């Protein structure tokens with residue numbers, strides 16, 4: 001492989017730390033969404049179904065088995081995770097800690113998106129928890145919340161999901177000013193929602209980022225997140 005081909009391949013990389021299966025409100029099984037992601041070029045992804053106190057254990061046990069088998073047989077790293085969703089804000093840290101203890105590699109919290117009545121204070125609870133990796137679609141997040149996210153190493157999400165993505169420009173700007181790190185995720189609920197590199201770049205540019213800032217969002221953010229959660233990166 002010549003260096004130019006190698007460079008193109010590296011540039012085409014897609015990371016995605018927020019996807020759903022029929023274990024919550026997605027349509028595919030975990031193994032199916034992994035296979036479909038692999039087929040369109042993914043090499044690293046997380047499956048993060050909606051959880052509350054009741055289904056946390058079942059969802060994680062299932063995802064851990066399916067992600068392990070797929071990652072062992074196929075050229076993709078599938079990480080089992082959760083999206084703590086509509087849980088009372090006082091219990092978010094507790095559930096995040098439980099999820100981690102049960103083997104979640106990526107712990108997301110369903111943030112205060114502008115299109116749903118998520119409990120006010122959810123963003124603050126998520127960024128205050130050292131057990132949370134990503135505050136998903138944080139909507140009109142405040143500068144104070146973004147600074148707390150930066151201090152605690154909680155990543156803020158730029159969302160490729162319709163509706164949630166309406167606040168992307170705000171999220172990117174506030175995160176940048178606060179020094180909080182960001183990742184871009186699909187929040188896929190069906191195989192067709194999975195990302196291509198081109199669409200991820202379009203969403204990044206649509207959030208008002210420069211080409212260079214978009215590169216940081218699509219490459220540096222994911223690599224920093226993988227380092228934070230202890231995933232060794234070979235290249």
Ligand SMILES: [Zn+2]
Pocket residue numbers: 083109110111136137
């Ligand atoms: Zn969500």
Ligand SMILES: [Zn+2]
Pocket residue numbers: 018020083136187
């Ligand atoms: Zn989601």
